[in-house]
Amino acid sequence: MNDDELMAGVRATFQILDPVPAAVLAAARASIAWRAPAARLAELEHDRGGRAAGVRGGRARTLTFTCPDATVEIEVSPDGRFREIHGRLVPSAAALVEVRHRDLPPGGITARTEPAGMFWLPRVPAGLVSLILRLDDGTSVVTSWIRL
Amino acid sequence: MARRDDTDELVVRARDGDGDAWARLVERHSGLLWSIARSYGLNDADAGDAVQTTWLRLVERIDELREPAAAACWLATTARHESLRLARRRGRALPTVPAPREPEPDPARVVAARERLGMVGAALERLPLRCRTLLRLFALAPSHAELAAALGIPVGSVGPTRARCLESLRRLVP
Numbered sequence: 001m002n003d004d005e006l007m008a009g010v011r012a013t014f015q016i017l018d019p020v021p022a023a024v025l026a027a028a029r030a031s032i033a034w035r036a037p038a039a040r041l042a043e044l045e046h047d048r049g050g051r052a053a054g055v056r057g058g059r060a061r062t063l064t065f066t067c068p069d070a071t072v073e074i075e076v077s078p079d080g081r082f083r084e085i086h087g088r089l090v091p092s093a094a095a096l097v098e099v100r101h102r103d104l105p106p107g108g109i110t111a112r113t114e115p116a117g118m119f120w121l122p123r124v125p126a127g128l129v130s131l132i133l134r135l136d137d138g139t140s141v142v143t144s145w146i147r148l
Numbered sequence: 149m150a151r152r153d154d155t156d157e158l159v160v161r162a163r164d165g166d167g168d169a170w171a172r173l174v175e176r177h178s179g180l181l182w183s184i185a186r187s188y189g190l191n192d193a194d195a196g197d198a199v200q201t202t203w204l205r206l207v208e209r210i211d212e213l214r215e216p217a218a219a220a221c222w223l224a225t226t227a228r229h230e231s232l233r234l235a236r237r238r239g240r241a242l243p244t245v246p247a248p249r250e251p252e253p254d255p256a257r258v259v260a261a262r263e264r265l266g267m268v269g270a271a272l273e274r275l276p277l278r279c280r281t282l283l284r285l286f287a288l289a290p291s292h293a294e295l296a297a298a299l300g301i302p303v304g305s306v307g308p309t310r311a312r313c314l315e316s317l318r319r320l321v322p
Contacts (some may be wrong), residue, residue: 023196032162
C-alpha cells in the first residue's frame with residue numbers, strides 16, 4: 001500500500017467512525033445569511049466574569065467589543081434558560097439594537113438605545129449570539145459572535 | 149496532499165453572493181475543522197460550536213479578507229483558536245500539541261467500519277492516540293500549510309511528523 005492509499009484508508013475510517021454531523025454542516029451552510037457587508041465589525045476585546053465578578057452571587061459577565069469609532073459594552077446575567085443583556089453604546093447614539101441568534105427570527109428581540117446609549121435585551125436564548133446596532137445616521141455596527 | 153485547491157476562487161465568489169460557492173467551501177473544509185475540534189477532545193456539542201463559530205468568523209471577515217488564497221489556513225487557525233477557547237472553558241489540560249481524544253464511537257459503527265475498512269481501520273485502532281489524531285488531520289488537510297495552521301506548528305515540522313506516523317501505521321498494516 002502506498003502513502004496515498006494509506007491516507008485514503010485513514011480518511012475513510014474517520015468518515016465512518018466520526019463524520020461531521022449533518023446539523024453542523026447545515027448550520028455552516030446557513031451562516032452566510034448572517035453577512036452584514038455594510039456594518040462595521042466590533043471585535044471582542046474583553047470577556048470578564050461569569051463567576052467571580054459582579055454583585056449578589058456575582059454571576060454577571062462583562063464583554064467589551066470595539067471597532068475604530070465605537071465601543072459596545074454588555075453585561076450578561078443568567079435568567080433561567082435565558083440571558084439578560086444590559087448594554088451600552090459608546091459614544092452614545094440613537095440606534096436600534098437587534099439580537100442575532102440562530103433560533104430567533106429577524107427582529108425577534110430588539111431594543112432602542114436610551115439617551116446615554118444604554119439598552120436592555122431580555123430573554124436572549126443561550127448559544128451563539130451577535131448584536132447588530134442600526135444607528136439612526138444610517139450606519140451599522142455588528143459585534144463579533146460570542147457564546148452566551 | 150498536493151491536490152489543487154481553488155478555495156480562493158470560492159471565497160471570492162461567495163463574497164459576490166454565490167451561495168453555491170459558499171456551500172462548496174463548507175463541504176470542502178468542514179471535515180478538517182471538525183477533526184481539529186476533536187483533536188482538542190471536544191464532545192459533539194462543543195465541536196459543533198467550534199466549527200460553527202469558525203464559519204461565522206469567516207462570514208464576519210469575508211469582505212475584508214486580504215488574501216483569499218490564505219482562507220484555508222485562516223479557517224484551520226480559527227478552528228484551532230475556537231477549540232482551544234472551548235477546551236479551556238471546560239478546564240481540560242492543554243498540551244502544546246492538541247491532546248487527541250477520540251469520541252467513543254458506537255460499537256455497531258466500529259464493527260461496520262472494521263468490516264468495510266479492513267486493514268487500515270484495524271491498524272489505526274492500534275496506533276497511539278496522538279498518531280491516530282495526527283494522521284486524521286493529515287488525511288484531511290489539503291496541504292502542509294493548512295496542517296501547520298491546524299496544529300499550530302511550523303510548516304517545516306509537518307513533513308517529518310507525518311512521515312513518522314505514517315511509518316508506524318504502515319508497520320501495523322499486514
